[in-house]
Amino acid sequence: MVRVSSPAPRIAVAAIGDPDDPALWSGTPNNIVSAFRGAGVDVVTIDVRYGYDRVILDTVALPRVVAGMRTRGLRPGLDRERRVAQQSMMLSRARAHTARKRLESCGRVDGVVQMGTGYIISHASVVSYEDMTVAQAINWPETRWGDVPARMVRRRREQQEAAYQRNRGAAFSTGWAAESATTQLHCAPEKAHVVGIGANFVIDQVDERDWSTPRFFFAGREWSRKNGADVVTAFAEVRRSFPQAELHLAGHHPRIDQPGVVDHGHLDLGVAHDRRRMIELWATSTCCVVPSRFEPAGIIYVEAMHAGIPSIGTTQGGAADIIGDAGTVVDPGNMDSLVAAMRSYCNPGVAAKAGLRARRRSTRFSWANVASGLLAALGLEDGSRSPISGEAGAHGR
Numbered sequence: 001m002v003r004v005s006s007p008a009p010r011i012a013v014a015a016i017g018d019p020d021d022p023a024l025w026s027g028t029p030n031n032i033v034s035a036f037r038g039a040g041v042d043v044v045t046i047d048v049r050y051g052y053d054r055v056i057l058d059t060v061a062l063p064r065v066v067a068g069m070r071t072r073g074l075r076p077g078l079d080r081e082r083r084v085a086q087q088s089m090m091l092s093r094a095r096a097h098t099a100r101k102r103l104e105s106c107g108r109v110d111g112v113v114q115m116g117t118g119y120i121i122s123h124a125s126v127v128s129y130e131d132m133t134v135a136q137a138i139n140w141p142e143t144r145w146g147d148v149p150a151r152m153v154r155r156r157r158e159q160q161e162a163a164y165q166r167n168r169g170a171a172f173s174t175g176w177a178a179e180s181a182t183t184q185l186h187c188a189p190e191k192a193h194v195v196g197i198g199a200n201f202v203i204d205q206v207d208e209r210d211w212s213t214p215r216f217f218f219a220g221r222e223w224s225r226k227n228g229a230d231v232v233t234a235f236a237e238v239r240r241s242f243p244q245a246e247l248h249l250a251g252h253h254p255r256i257d258q259p260g261v262v263d264h265g266h267l268d269l270g271v272a273h274d275r276r277r278m279i280e281l282w283a284t285s286t287c288c289v290v291p292s293r294f295e296p297a298g299i300i301y302v303e304a305m306h307a308g309i310p311s312i313g314t315t316q317g318g319a320a321d322i323i324g325d326a327g328t329v330v331d332p333g334n335m336d337s338l339v340a341a342m343r344s345y346c347n348p349g350v351a352a353k354a355g356l357r358a359r360r361r362s363t364r365f366s367w368a369n370v371a372s373g374l375l376a377a378l379g380l381e382d383g384s385r386s387p388i389s390g391e392a393g394a395h396g397r
Contacts, residue, residue: 009380010108011036012123014046014099015115022270026299027200029115032129035198035371044109046102048119050094089155095119111378113171117163118156127169127377129195129370131296131318132177134160135184140294140316142225161185169377173197173297174318195373197322198366199303201269203282206308209355210284211348214238214245217285217309219300221266223253226292227314227332232256234338242346247289248281282307286355287345291332295319301327305362310354312341322365326358 013019013036019029029045036043096119103109103123111125134157138145145153164170164187171193172178178194181187216235220226228249235247239260249256250264264281267274288304288311295317302322304311311327313319320329328344330337345351375381 008040008042009110009375009378010042010044011375011378011380012044012046012103012106012109012112013115014048014103014112014121016048016095016118018047019045019115025115028129028197031198031200031367032113032370032374035367039368039371041371041375044106046099046106048095048099048102050091050098088152089159092119092156092159096122111168111375111380113374113378114163114167117160120159120163120166124168125378126167127171127193127374128163128167129171129173129374130177131173131197133180133185136177136180136296136317142222142294157185161187164188164191167191168379169193171195171374171377174321176318176321177296193373193377195370195377196365197297197299197302198368198370199306200299201278201282201303202306203279205359206283209286209308209352211286211352211355214242214287214342214346214351215285216245216247216287216289216342216345217250217281217304218247218289219250219267219281220290220292221252223251225294226251226290228253230332230335230338231289231291232258232261234335234342235260237339238342238346241343245346248285250278250281282309285309286348286351287312287342288327289342290314291330291338292316292319293332298322302362302365305358305365308355308359308362310345310351310358312338312345324361326361327354 013029013033015024015029017024019033022030024030033043033045099119100122109123111127112121112123114121114126114128116130117128134153137143138153164181164185169191170181170187172181173196175194178192182189182192218228218231220228232247236258239245246260246262248262248264250267252266256263264277267278269275269278287309288300290298290300291312292314293316295314298313298319301311301313301319305326311323313323313327313329314332315329316332323329328341330341345354372381
């Protein structure tokens with residue numbers, strides 16, 4: 001339960017996009033806003049996008065497109081360069097201006113939760129919330145930072161450092177990200193708060209789950225980054241020893257025609273039929289397997305915990321901080337490790353015990369806990385505690 005100071009504070013939640021949009025940033029801003037409102041907090045939302053975002057993007061992007069055509073032939077084009085331009089200081093300044101104007105129009109605000117640090121918020125009490133730092137993001141091609149010029153990366157990193165020094169606090173979904181902030185980006189340890197993440201989808205507890213038939217569940221929009229092809233390959237090897245095993249796939253992926261693989265396609269939780277199907281999948285699966293090539297945190301692992309099943313996640317990123325003893329993390333480039341982990345959860349006893357640990361651990365991860373941690377970082381909550389206490393102590397909580 002979130003315990004707020006009295007009278008109830010008035011909080012602004014700012015994002016590049018509408019914080020009330022369930023599709024923005026995997027639903028994270030919307031979930032935080034909902035958790036605040038559910039606790040009786042007065043919330044105002046701020047979309048920091050500038051009215052001429054596309055004009056600014058094209059101003060930065062077009063010269064790079066033209067230069068690329070001259071020196072290296074036709075490049076993938078304007079869309080790619082617009083993604084690069086998202087990190088430009090010109091756009092950052094425009095968004096900071098928009099944020100200031102819209103915040104001024106809100107009247108009294110006791111604190112601001114800033115989603116990301118790609119812009120500056122002018123307020124006496126600001127806490128940013130992120131799942132990774134720039135210093136971490138540039139290490140993985142999947143983040144597309146490899147296309148960003150070194151000069152632009154340097155300025156973005158300097159801006160993130162400035163935000164950590166300027167703001168009241170910096171909140172993170174994992175200790176992995178918080179450690180980067182304190183050791184690589186000069187964030188004061190006392191400012192770094194590990195507040196966790198929550199689930200987008202929670203089912204009622206399944207009291208009598210059938211563990212006798214291994215049923216692996218993979219869900220993800222980004223087939224390549226989530227390492228879907230390797231999961232299918234590993235499953236084929238696992239099925240040699242466990243011919244009754246099943247692999248259920250949900251999300252955007254190519255057609256898979258392989259024994260034991262059940263393709264559910266993309267499931268839209270806003271559609272009643274798809275939602276019922278997702279409930280059934282979580283209720284009947286025995287293990288979630290998403291060994292991403294890179295995963296800053298992984299809401300999918302939290303959803304698996306709440307469903308009461310273990311996860312096979314990735315060593316690359318902050319997933320280990322989320323999964324803890326509720327599953328196994330593997331090197332996404334090591335097929336033998338993935339196969340071994342999947343085989344281990346084909347044992348009904350092993351899977352069931354891990355499921356119990358997952359259910360116990362799930363209580364640490366909720367958007368209410370995230371909201372509580374953010375309020376504490378803003379100094380507006382009474383008697384707060386870390387949602388992952390005992391694991392986050394070195395990172396400011």
